[in-house]
Amino acid sequence: MTLIKQCSRLLAQSSPRNFYTRALLPTVSHWRRGSKSNNSGPKFNYNYGFVGLLGAAVCSVGAALNDGQISADELELAHGHMHWEHKEWFKSYDHKALRRGFQVYKEVCQACHSMQYFYWRLHVDVTHTKEEIKEIAAEYMYPGVDDDGNAIERPGDIQDIMPAPYENEIKARLANNGAEPPDLTLINIAREGNEDYLFSLLTGYEEVPAGQAEPAEGQAYNPYFHGYYIGMAQQLYNESVDYEDGTIPYQSQIAKDVIQYLSWTSHPWMDESIMYGMKAISSAALLTLFTYILMRTRRNGFRSRQIHFTVPGHEKSIAKNGNVSNFSKYKQVDDALSKMKR
Amino acid sequence: MYVLLHIFLIYASLPLNINFSYNFGVILLFIFIFLLITGLMSVIFYNSSLEMSFYNLILHSFNSFFYFTLRVIHNTLANLFFLFMFFHIFRSWFFTSSNNLFVLTTGIAMFLVSCAIAFFGYCLPMGQMSYWASIVIFSLLTVIPFGVLILLYLFGSFSISSRTLSLLFLLHFITPFVLLILFFLHYNYLHASLSSNTFKNDFLDLTSFYPLFIFLDAFIVFLFLTFFLFIIFISSYLFFESANFLAFNTLVTPLHIYPDWFLLFPYAALRSIDNKLIGVFLLIFILLFFFYSPVINSLLTRLTHFYTFHTVLIYLFFLLMFVGSNPSVYPYSLVVIFFQFILYILIFIYFFLLLFLNETF
Numbered sequence: 001m002t003l004i005k006q007c008s009r010l011l012a013q014s015s016p017r018n019f020y021t022r023a024l025l026p027t028v029s030h031w032r033r034g035s036k037s038n039n040s041g042p043k044f045n046y047n048y049g050f051v052g053l054l055g056a057a058v059c060s061v062g063a064a065l066n067d068g069q070i071s072a073d074e075l076e077l078a079h080g081h082m083h084w085e086h087k088e089w090f091k092s093y094d095h096k097a098l099r100r101g102f103q104v105y106k107e108v109c110q111a112c113h114s115m116q117y118f119y120w121r122l123h124v125d126v127t128h129t130k131e132e133i134k135e136i137a138a139e140y141m142y143p144g145v146d147d148d149g150n151a152i153e154r155p156g157d158i159q160d161i162m163p164a165p166y167e168n169e170i171k172a173r174l175a176n177n178g179a180e181p182p183d184l185t186l187i188n189i190a191r192e193g194n195e196d197y198l199f200s201l202l203t204g205y206e207e208v209p210a211g212q213a214e215p216a217e218g219q220a221y222n223p224y225f226h227g228y229y230i231g232m233a234q235q236l237y238n239e240s241v242d243y244e245d246g247t248i249p250y251q252s253q254i255a256k257d258v259i260q261y262l263s264w265t266s267h268p269w270m271d272e273s274i275m276y277g278m279k280a281i282s283s284a285a286l287l288t289l290f291t292y293i294l295m296r297t298r299r300n301g302f303r304s305r306q307i308h309f310t311v312p313g314h315e316k317s318i319a320k321n322g323n324v325s326n327f328s329k330y331k332q333v334d335d336a337l338s339k340m341k342r
Numbered sequence: 343m344y345v346l347l348h349i350f351l352i353y354a355s356l357p358l359n360i361n362f363s364y365n366f367g368v369i370l371l372f373i374f375i376f377l378l379i380t381g382l383m384s385v386i387f388y389n390s391s392l393e394m395s396f397y398n399l400i401l402h403s404f405n406s407f408f409y410f411t412l413r414v415i416h417n418t419l420a421n422l423f424f425l426f427m428f429f430h431i432f433r434s435w436f437f438t439s440s441n442n443l444f445v446l447t448t449g450i451a452m453f454l455v456s457c458a459i460a461f462f463g464y465c466l467p468m469g470q471m472s473y474w475a476s477i478v479i480f481s482l483l484t485v486i487p488f489g490v491l492i493l494l495y496l497f498g499s500f501s502i503s504s505r506t507l508s509l510l511f512l513l514h515f516i517t518p519f520v521l522l523i524l525f526f527l528h529y530n531y532l533h534a535s536l537s538s539n540t541f542k543n544d545f546l547d548l549t550s551f552y553p554l555f556i557f558l559d560a561f562i563v564f565l566f567l568t569f570f571l572f573i574i575f576i577s578s579y580l581f582f583e584s585a586n587f588l589a590f591n592t593l594v595t596p597l598h599i600y601p602d603w604f605l606l607f608p609y610a611a612l613r614s615i616d617n618k619l620i621g622v623f624l625l626i627f628i629l630l631f632f633f634y635s636p637v638i639n640s641l642l643t644r645l646t647h648f649y650t651f652h653t654v655l656i657y658l659f660f661l662l663m664f665v666g667s668n669p670s671v672y673p674y675s676l677v678v679i680f681f682q683f684i685l686y687i688l689i690f691i692y693f694f695l696l697l698f699l700n701e702t703f
Binding site: 089090116117118119122182183185186189190191192194226266267268269270272273274276277278280281284285287288291292294295298299302 | 358397400401404405407410411549553554557558560561564565567568571572574575576577578579582584585587588589597
């Protein structure tokens with residue numbers, strides 16, 4: 001214990017300059033030369049072989065402790081990066097694409113996937129008119145009660161939640177080989193990679209490459225899905241939907257439309273928040289400018305102060321010339337100082 | 343109250359040469375007040391039933407633009423609160439503000455309390471990640487004696503239930519007021535003993551709070567407000583976790599459980615060692631090490647003239663965040679082993695320096 005204390009005392013007593021010259025590691029550019037020249041002090045020669053040895057030792061120990069085997073099954077293909085116009089700042093959704101996307105959802109996805117957090121009425125004035133949505137909602141039957149208190153089936157209304165294809169989770173699992181189809185309302189923000197991942201997944205179905213196991217019955221091979229074998233078979237092909245507005249239904253067009261629709265269902269208030277945000281940000285920026293000017297007017301007085309020290313015996317001569325500028329005051333002080341030096 | 347406001351906002355004396363990094367405190371105060379207000383406003387929307395909590399939250403936020411924005415504001419502010427708190431702490435390391443032990447201790451207490459509040463709040467929506475995060479954090483209690491009994495008492499059941507959610511909601515409601523008290527202590531101790539300045543403890547030039555700093559603070563707050571409004575209105579989901587948009591499932595464990603970004607650095611310490619007891623010990627150790635590092639810093643400076651300890655610490659902080667954010671599979675497990683090596687060095691430094699505590703203080 002005493003030895004440690006004495007050592008530390010020695011370290012503490014040694015001057016910082018000495019200590020630095022002993023302990024300072026040179027920069028990388030000096031490593032190649034193996035020595036560092038110091039003009040202000042004596043020259044030192046270092047041997048940095050031990051650094052390399054240490055690094056190699058740490059790496060080899062690390063490699064020995066981990067068996068660095070990666071099975072190809074554990075990885076999935078990274079999704080691509082597409083350009084989505086609605087993800088840019090101050091841009092709104094393409095409402096024609098939302099209407100087409102709703103058609104794709106209704107004709108393709110709705111057979112298996114629910115939208116349990118979304119109301120029919122949220123479509124009004126976004127994708128459809130009020131009358132159109134009322135007609136669409138009335139196509140589905142909901143459990144209800146009549147005037148005598150008997151359980152009946154009533155047609156859907158505009159304030160209902162969008163219907164689920166299966167009554168409960170167990171039935172959904174039974175119908176799909178044990179894999180429950182996820183709810184699609186929040187699917188865009190509930191997956192890493194958002195729109196890009198969904199687009200890669202929907203258009204990325206492939207035939208099984210050589211060496212991979214064949215998928216089980218009801219499964220398909222998709223390199224973008226974690227584990228490769230997805231319970232959903234390929235749904236989107238060229239011309240699998242007939243668009244109302246005459247857009248040519250290529251596979252990529254269909255995928256783009258339905259993903260824009262799912263992006264809107266996960267963030268239905270985007271257009272509103274941009275509208276309010278432009279007002280709020282501009283007014284806050286104006287207030288920032290106003291307070292900046294206020295702050296500068298107050299701060300300049302403090303920041304441009306001049307502190308000068310008067311010489312004893314010469315205070316009065318400066319005080320007499322109250323009107324002279326600061327520069328001449330300094331000149332007087334300088335003169336007084338130069339006189340004192342003489 | 344009038345006198346207090348006078349003392350706080352007009353007559354408090356401050357060094358003239360402090361720079362813009364001293365304004366993180368006022369941003370934190372502004373954020374905290376807005377968190378209190380938005381929290382109190384969103385109380386009426388919450389349902390603490392285990393089954394209905396997530397469903398109600400999403401339905402409410404799709405029902406009204408007002409509640410959606412309220413939720414986004416509350417979440418974004420909570421994240422920014424931690425961001426600016428870290429900036430505040432790093433500033434205190436650089437300008438030796440934390441030599442004042444009262445201010446340092448109240449500051450650490452505030453950080454720990456706000457971590458707890460953030461955890462309580464994170465559990466409330468009961469998404470998939472909320473559920474598993476609460477399971478992980480609650481089960482840390484099992485390392486202490488009678489921990490299982492305490493755990494069952496807190497759960498109110500054999501697992502997380504509606505009673506646990508009610509408890510969490512209650513705690514999330516009450517603890518911010520503890521933070522408020524701690525804030526007043528922090529502020530009082532600070533102005534009783536003056537702020538540090540960029541010349542490190544030489545008080546050259548003092549001025550009162552009113553004409554200069556109150557306008558500087560107003561400018562900084564409005565500047566912050568502009569960027570903050572940009573985040574909440576233009577990229578609303580910036581600070582939301584994608585795994586927490588799924589309803590919880592007790593049968594499916596997520597592939598990679600991780601906390602929010604501000605709790606990654608103690609989480610990395612917890613996860614780097616197989617033993618649970620030692621992991622919990624390391625978690626507490628790493629928190630204490632980081633927040634009492636000004637003491638270690640001053641000791642190291644006195645003993646070895648090593649002046650860049652806090653810079654090393656900040657690099658270490660980011661390394662820890664990187665380690666905590668990655669799953670413990672092959673390429674990252676090498677980093678974990680490297681990190682264990684660093685942890686042992688840190689523990690060694692810490693206890694080595696403890697030997698000299700009596701001499702220097």
